[in-house]
Amino acid sequence: MGSRIGRRALLGVYTALVLIPLLVMFAGSFKTTSDLFSNPFSLPEEWQFGNYGEVLGSADMGTAFTNSALVTACSVTLTLLLASLAAYGLARIPGWPGWVLYGFLVLGMSVPAQANMIPQFVLFDVLGLTDSLAGLVLINIVSTLPVAVFILAGFMRTLPREIYEAAALDGVGPWRTYRSIALPLSLPSLAATAIFLLVIHWNELLYPLLFINDPDKRTLPLALLNFQGEFLTNYPLLFTGVVVASLPLVVGYIFLQRFFIAGMTAGSVKE
Amino acid sequence: MSAPSTVRTGPAPTPARGTSAGRPRKHRGWRQRFGHPAFYLFPLPALVVYVIFFAVPTVQAFQYAVTDWDGYSAGYRSVGLDNFEQLARGDDLFVNAMTNSLKFMLVVVVFQTLFSLVLASMLLRNSRSSTLLRAVFFLPTILSSVSVAFVWKFIYDPNFGLANSALKSVGLDSLTSSFLGDEGKAIYFLAITQVWFHTGQMMVIFIAGLQQIPRELYEAAAIDGVGRWQRFRHVTWPMIAPATGIVIAYTTIQSFKAFDLVLGLGGNPPQGSLDILSTRIYTSFADSRFGYAAAESIVFMAVIALVTLIQRRTVKLTQSGA
Numbered sequence: 001m002g003s004r005i006g007r008r009a010l011l012g013v014y015t016a017l018v019l020i021p022l023l024v025m026f027a028g029s030f031k032t033t034s035d036l037f038s039n040p041f042s043l044p045e046e047w048q049f050g051n052y053g054e055v056l057g058s059a060d061m062g063t064a065f066t067n068s069a070l071v072t073a074c075s076v077t078l079t080l081l082l083a084s085l086a087a088y089g090l091a092r093i094p095g096w097p098g099w100v101l102y103g104f105l106v107l108g109m110s111v112p113a114q115a116n117m118i119p120q121f122v123l124f125d126v127l128g129l130t131d132s133l134a135g136l137v138l139i140n141i142v143s144t145l146p147v148a149v150f151i152l153a154g155f156m157r158t159l160p161r162e163i164y165e166a167a168a169l170d171g172v173g174p175w176r177t178y179r180s181i182a183l184p185l186s187l188p189s190l191a192a193t194a195i196f197l198l199v200i201h202w203n204e205l206l207y208p209l210l211f212i213n214d215p216d217k218r219t220l221p222l223a224l225l226n227f228q229g230e231f232l233t234n235y236p237l238l239f240t241g242v243v244v245a246s247l248p249l250v251v252g253y254i255f256l257q258r259f260f261i262a263g264m265t266a267g268s269v270k271e
Numbered sequence: 272m273s274a275p276s277t278v279r280t281g282p283a284p285t286p287a288r289g290t291s292a293g294r295p296r297k298h299r300g301w302r303q304r305f306g307h308p309a310f311y312l313f314p315l316p317a318l319v320v321y322v323i324f325f326a327v328p329t330v331q332a333f334q335y336a337v338t339d340w341d342g343y344s345a346g347y348r349s350v351g352l353d354n355f356e357q358l359a360r361g362d363d364l365f366v367n368a369m370t371n372s373l374k375f376m377l378v379v380v381v382f383q384t385l386f387s388l389v390l391a392s393m394l395l396r397n398s399r400s401s402t403l404l405r406a407v408f409f410l411p412t413i414l415s416s417v418s419v420a421f422v423w424k425f426i427y428d429p430n431f432g433l434a435n436s437a438l439k440s441v442g443l444d445s446l447t448s449s450f451l452g453d454e455g456k457a458i459y460f461l462a463i464t465q466v467w468f469h470t471g472q473m474m475v476i477f478i479a480g481l482q483q484i485p486r487e488l489y490e491a492a493a494i495d496g497v498g499r500w501q502r503f504r505h506v507t508w509p510m511i512a513p514a515t516g517i518v519i520a521y522t523t524i525q526s527f528k529a530f531d532l533v534l535g536l537g538g539n540p541p542q543g544s545l546d547i548l549s550t551r552i553y554t555s556f557a558d559s560r561f562g563y564a565a566a567e568s569i570v571f572m573a574v575i576a577l578v579t580l581i582q583r584r585t586v587k588l589t590q591s592g593a
Contacts, residue, residue: 089313
């Protein structure tokens, strides 16, 4: 019995630890600075919707939001396309050549971003891909390709060979087998990978920080970071920025949490 | 045996006959072994992108590391291993960053693994309340590091922060602190933030691992009258060893990525007390010391490789020793 109370208490404490900072932040985005500092835990004395006006009205955040949406959508789609093609091919190439190619591609997972960012920066600079959203999309693809291949190939290997053999017997070529058999059957893992990529690309900071100087090309995390410089201790405004930047994912999470959880842990455990 | 040779037309008469029917025998053998040539076209786009923008730059990092290139000048000199020598000889900033990185990683790995395992074992059953709590605990994971950093910047704010006002309100004034301003402890406060950020994600991995343990094992243990600790030690622990390995590996890699968090928390408080390897490399890079930064990044890669290797060994040992 004692252990049950202990269990409840522990879960209660952890729930509070997770939720209180988030609730304080959310409430804080509707407060004045002095209200936030003197009553951090209470509801706003007076609801300051003006914070949102200021954040959304500032040219930076609006542009950043659009840029983030565009870059994320393109990055997720293209990474998924390249990775699913690769995963399909690798699952069907028999013997060591398949494993060698797979190993080579997946090795990239263990290289930290800071390790090759300098030559990458130089290369992108030479190609005129810095200060461009297309460049961001490209580097996003490159950075997540290994893990996406890892997850998708892991899944496509588990598809029964007989399906492919039956398709081959019916005279269906490799390309159509990919499109009409492998892809539809991999839908669960494609969805999981898509959400995984969505969270990563939406929140990506390092590459925008390296590649983007032009304020018009900033994405949300970068704009937020810049925000911090401008409003050093204006926490209500910082919080408003955070809420605006996080809202799409959080709303998606509330409705699709099962898929988010599956996505963010994809490849780590067998389902 | 006088088995008719006609039976042995192919090495293994199973797969993909339809596509290669009627082709010369030699060709079919190739396809049996290496598959349809078209399969190689599928990974091609990914491989091209990966080689040009990932593999080659990774190799180039090694080339830059032996130069004094500043990133802008047309020319640069090869300086051999000078950069590495300087790092080893005691670049105080680098040594500090290295120490911080290792402290940070160790604390995060220990506590994040422990907390996520405890939470997972509490939320194992599929009741409505545990499903809800799992979702709540996982929530921080989907936020951006910058967002998380801003929230924690406010918690740690020495003057107006949540942590100090909470401590004061319950009469623990003696525990109030300047947190990130405290040179000696700042890195541990960063670790707390990181644990808050990712424990939920690791918990979910543990839940999946725990759910795969067959119930019969526990029933058998119960019949044998085994105590709680023994049951954990001899049934649960060995069964979740793979999940533990994954959690520890993930946690380590994530802890080296804490870069964004440091930047969001306001860069670098006194004496580089939050400086870790990734931020140090970035600073050298931003200071236009490309060659030096590349050398630092090589050491960084080596450290990660070494840590991963040690972890694999340890996990394997505990697995077999259990």
